[in-house]
Amino acid sequence: DGHANDVTLQLQWVTQAQFAGYYAALDQGFYEDEGLNVTILPGGPDIAPPQVLAGGGADVMLNWMPSALAAREAGLPVVNIAQPFVSSGLMLTCWKDTGIESVEDFRGKTIGVWFFGNEYPFLSWMSQEGIPTDGSDDGVTVLRQGFNVDPLLNREADCISTMTYNEFGQVLDAGVSEDELVTFKYEDQGVATLEDGMYVLEDNLEDPVFVDKMERFVRASMAGWRWAEANVDEAAAIIMEYDETGAQSEAAQARMMGEIAKLTQGSTGALDQEAYQRTVDTLLAGGSDPVITAEPVGAFTTAITDAALN
Amino acid sequence: MTQDPVISARALDLTFQTNDGPVHALRDVNLDIQKGDFVSFIGPSGCGKTTFLRCIAGLETPTAGQITVNGMSPDEARRARAYGYVFQAAGLYPWRTIGGNIRLPLEIMGFSKAEQRDRVARVLDLVELSGFDKKFPWQLSGGMQQRASIARALAFDADILLMDEPFGALDEIVRDHLNEQLLALWGRTEKTIGFVTHSIPEAVYLSTKIVVMSPRPGRISDVIESPLPRERPLDIRDSPEFIEIAHRVRDGLRAGHQDDAA
Amino acid sequence: MTQDPVISARALDLTFQTNDGPVHALRDVNLDIQKGDFVSFIGPSGCGKTTFLRCIAGLETPTAGQITVNGMSPDEARRARAYGYVFQAAGLYPWRTIGGNIRLPLEIMGFSKAEQRDRVARVLDLVELSGFDKKFPWQLSGGMQQRASIARALAFDADILLMDEPFGALDEIVRDHLNEQLLALWGRTEKTIGFVTHSIPEAVYLSTKIVVMSPRPGRISDVIESPLPRERPLDIRDSPEFIEIAHRVRDGLRAGHQDDAA
Amino acid sequence: MNALRTLFPVVTVIAVILGIWIAAVVPMNIHLTADQAARQDIAVTPDTPAERKELSGLSLALQNTGIWGMTYTLERPRLPSPHQVGAELWDTVVMKNPTSRRSLVYHAWVTLSATLLGFAIGTTLGILLAVGIVYNRTMDKSVMPWAITSQTIPILALAPMVIVMMGSIGIQGLLPKSIISAYLSFFPVVVGMVKGLRSPDGMQLDLLRTYNANAGQGFWKLRLPASMPYLFASLKIGISAALVGAIVGELPTGARAGFGARMLVGDQYGQPIVTWAALFGAAITAALLVAILSLIERRTLRRMGMAGAAA
Amino acid sequence: MMALALILGVWAAGWWVNTRLAHSAASDTAGVRLLIPAVFGLTLIAMWEIAVRAYDISGVILPAPSDIAVTFASSIPTLMADFNQTIIKGALTGYIIGMIAAFGVALLADRSDFLTRGILPVGAFMAALPIVGTAPIFVKWLGSDWESKAAVVAVMVFFPILVNTVAGLRDTSAMQRDLMRTYGAGYWPSLLKLRLPAALPFIFNGLKIATTLALIGAIVAEFFGSPTVGMGFRISTSVGRLAMDMVWAEIVVAALAGSAFYGAMALIEKRVTFWHPSQR
């Protein structure tokens, strides 16, 4: 019946190459081959995937681990079942002419940050560096960044958050050359946190039918990722096909796919425990206002990937 | 006076509260009106004629005293559709044509379509507005609007007609004509009529009973029972009885005005 | 008639376009009014009296013909503030008190505050509304509202007074009183007055010239120059000349009505 | 004839606005243009971005008259020039197959369908509430303050919850968006209709009392006709609100299609011209809807004899 | 089943109390006027509380009113700072700017039929510019702080005030206008003494609708970029953190501020349009 084979996936942003693996699996019939009937729900600026999950609107969500762990502490028991993204694409992009060369130079500067559950990596990082984020003279002034790179281009901010695969490209597209910029990758700063992972509600994992369904889903999704990595241009074309807004450009999506592939490269889908621990440690190190206050218990399971990938 | 009065007011008082203190519109008003009476109210402007008529119709609630209509409260009588009321201003609904305005009470009271048509035509004719059925109120002169509002009140044959200066905006010829028509209607139907006017001859010509009021606070200063017969040709207005009554009314009015000045 | 007329209408025509065809409100109206004339307009309701007054005041534009006021177009005269106008309905502004309504033209014409106060008090007294300065229009009876609107038109001493049934809603005593007052004012000031009324005695008592109109289309059927002296005590109304003129007016009116029926 | 009488003034006003717009493009875009010119080795004064940042758009423009032309053709302008927006509109409205996702007509339809459904729901609800408020004392005293309060709740905050809750009971697609649209449009209708239904004066009400008309008759024969001018005024505000609501509702439903999705995606991917075209598309759609309502209004009021009375 | 019965029971009880209050002799006193909506609100809140508890609704989706109250009480300083940023700086400034602009344009439009015919449709066009589109543009132009929010609000409140003012300035009867004409009154006297007073009931209609728009506008515009303070910022960030109790605490602030703003306008309206039939 439907319950055994229907899967709804909640993305965390609009249809773009960041989610190419899932679209590829759908388009190439990998889900169908597993007997699954998959619906992909695009996200948007106001969609909190954990909330959708809690409301029963989806079976699986994609989320950044800081956000998911925070949700877990807030009382929504979500569990990571697979982690296709192995490295982080998050970085800060700054104007070189502001004199920023190292993290210490952030003091007194204005920095654009995404909120909505995506602010945790930045806050943890700053508190590890001992830089206050309250706008004081020796701290940084935080700007709640919208969905575009205008604050940088307008020089309202000295640095903004960018993803390697999306916003950074847009800064370049705006005519800025790389040597005008300084970038700080979270990965390089040792504060990388795990990004797009698959999460489900803990209770559901007690249902063998659901677990079986998820095994098939993860297997097909990873197949989708492999396919997308190998077929960058075709993957971009598939995204264009599923984009209902009709406003995306194929070139941008192809470039994004290329960058995304670097982040998923080498992932089996299984959560790397070391990376998990690093993420947790980063979040716990948040000083006076840590993102999570205690070492999470049961926040991930490898049971599904173990079953799926063998 | 063996018969029970149709309208009976006892020790009626009415005070309006306004931004600069209370206004005593009616003070200790007592009056009995019998079935078939034609009662005119006359008095200086602001003496409470409209207010009293509104009390009879249950549109205003007295502050003290008692009023009954057909043995009921005015409110109950209103619910029994006892009244046809002509307001001092025409008050036609601007979104309805003249015909539509006259049809309004007929629709509300559930007359058949054919009956509605008949009655509208009849009363339009009565007030000499036959050609104006399809015009909108603002396309009519002031007097024509007032006539339309009279037609509206006549259309549904209520037992009690209350008319607040219905002929004020009409010329003498039309006024004479409508006076005759109204008397004829009254003669035919035994309606009870309350009628506010500023014209002494009109009051005397029409009424079986003339109520003279005086102002601040409004009260009844004289009630004159007319000795004139029910059948009244226009030239009765030259008869000595007529002139005699007119004199008494004028004196009453003048007295009211002197009170006022005092 | 050596002097140039203050108001002069030549071959005036006015047709309203309505949803069911044109209405001829005025047809071929010719009239000269001299400075200091007191002209009454009388005629059946709907014959075009209001329309003609509005043409004089530049509130309505004739479809054909010519009208001049003080040698100017009515529009220019209007801008030169030649008119005081009393409308057929009171038309007081609901957001102003009675005093405020009367003060309105004085404010617009730039009278000093003290002058405003004086004049408001004076005209309120003239129309017997002294205590009602601070009341709002809806707190007054119909007749009182009408008197307030007369006061408003008198307050600023225009050379030409146009009054559309100003005394329609008043009782005889007040009416007589205001008639006298108006005559006195006119005698004092040499104003030119255009006055619509439905009362034949009133027209005869007040006017130097009586214009009888007849309807559909509205036209002038008779112009009667009054032989009465300018000084007129109230009892002049019993004189044979008076009755003679009144007769002529009534005949003219009746003729108009017969036309209409035909 | 009548259409012409409106057209000419509108065209005049639009021309004035266009003039201001065109003049504003230079100072608005001059900083971006100067940055770009500098990258292409065109001399600009002052020659570092940090110094330029200190200057206002106007003074920078006056010092660099040579690059004015470039301000009109930027790919990512701060203020697109009218011809850029016009070209995008032309391209996406006329040149594309209306059923294609690249066509603005397709997106207009997506938004419009949610708008119309929302408007219908909102208007119905608004009128019913207004009638309740006017006729029921308890409702009058208790509901109106809460209807007001409901409008002070930021919908964009509630929208996701509405969507999630409806999603969890299996309702998706048009209805959730329309609910948000209805939520915004019912309020002007309530306010206007309450005022309209209460507009009859004392004498008009008294007349019906003398006929002992029942509540229904009072409604159909007096209050409703008297409220017509108010109803139309609020419907015109309501339909604009409904459109805005439908667009707002598109974001938390996954920004898939419609004007809102175009605006968001245009903004996110640095395509201001796409955003502007969608913005104009939405406003033009609203203007058309308002125009249709005005037409109906004029017809209705004329038939009711009220158009002339007002004139 | 029990819960449903309880909820319906609470509703019935609340309605009964209000009906009694509304028809009581004291129903027009200021106290009862406030009491009735309060009872209505308390009834709704009680039903909400019962429903959340009885059906065990997750706090991540809909928190219980009691939880919201606790959060509200413990976050007063944050809420005050947000209120100050969003309502005082953003909404109020924008409201005043939009209002002045609308009056100005209305007076301009009112001077000639030509301008009215030209400006109104263009104004209607502006009203339909959805906040989702205008907010990012203003943030881009004016930066992330309150200035861009004020601009969004000004644009949002402009049209309702404009339309109502223009309609109001024309809502005079023929006789009222004719009176002015007989005085040969020029533009300003007839504006100040006739058309403006006559327009007041309409103008206040617009001003009242605009109060709620101003609030929504200022809050929603913050979704598109803001400093790290403000009601919109807090709401969107808290949604991301699943802190729905905080979201609702902000909504309570918005509701209180909005109702107070609207109430103040309604009070002024009552004072200055006491003469209008709808106020008598």
Ligand SMILES: Nc1ncnc2c1ncn2[C@@H]1O[C@H](COP(=O)(O)OP(=O)(O)OP(=O)(O)O)[C@@H](O)[C@H]1O
């Ligand atoms: N705005 C208008 N549109 C159409 N017809 C009109 C308009 N105003 C007046 N009329 C018509 O013009 C004719 C003359 O009207 P007018 O108001 O001048 O009459 P009047 O002599 O003042 O009557 P009354 O004594 O009843 O006030 C009437 O037949 C009326 O229906």
Ligand SMILES: Nc1ncnc2c1ncn2[C@@H]1O[C@H](COP(=O)(O)OP(=O)(O)OP(=O)(O)O)[C@@H](O)[C@H]1O
């Ligand atoms: N709604 C009201 N509020 C306050 N005072 C009022 C109200 N209606 C009438 N009055 C006052 O009551 C008194 C009587 O008014 P009413 O209308 O009954 O007089 P009237 O005899 O009909 O006068 P007219 O002949 O001028 O129509 C007047 O002094 C008036 O000012």
Ligand SMILES: Cc1ncc(C[n+]2csc(CCO)c2C)c(N)n1
């Ligand atoms: C309101 C809101 N702000 C930021 C994000 C964060 N986010 C998650 S994935 C991604 C990449 C975009 O290319 C971004 C920006 C969000 N989901 N919603």
Ligand SMILES: [Mg+2]
């Ligand atoms: Mg009266």
Ligand SMILES: [Mg+2]
């Ligand atoms: Mg007239």
